Amino acid sequence: MGVPTAHLNLDIASVQLTEANISWKTASEDVQKTIIDIEEYALSLDEIKVFSGQKVILDFIENEKNGGDIWTDPKITVALLKNDKRTELALDDLGEFRFPTNKGNYVLEVKFINSAGSAQYVGNVVIQ
Secondary structure, three states: OOOOEEEEEOOOOEEEOEEEEEEEEOOOOEEEEOOOOHHHHHHOOOEEEEOOOOEEEEEEEOOHHHOOOOOOOOEEEEEEEEOOEEEEEOOOOOOEEEOOOOOEEEEEEEEEEEOOEEEEEEEEEEEO
16 A cells, blocks of 8 residues: 555645655555655745635545555644644545635645554645
8 A cells, every 4th residue: 555645626726745754664665755844845845826715625545556545544634834833724524624814825734644654745835
């Protein structure tokens, strides 16, 4: 079971988030990746523009080369980071969450944890 990819489904497009810290070990794959400064790394990525208060859907897609396995009960968290301040966002059972109304530049951090390990994804989000 490979590291999944994380996607933000916006109204008109789907954007793949970038892998950051990964610690994933299964019978077929062992992936270890470490990023020291998450905010600096994420802010170097292309901007993802969203609207104040916009609702989006977070979707995970299995790594195709491993047969598209399904995960059991992953723990998923979503947060916005700015100047070392962390704001957790509520994620519903359908994978939907809403961006806050505060405009500005943020780092979106998504964590996916299950029996195979953990994967962290980031995006450079501009709330306009």
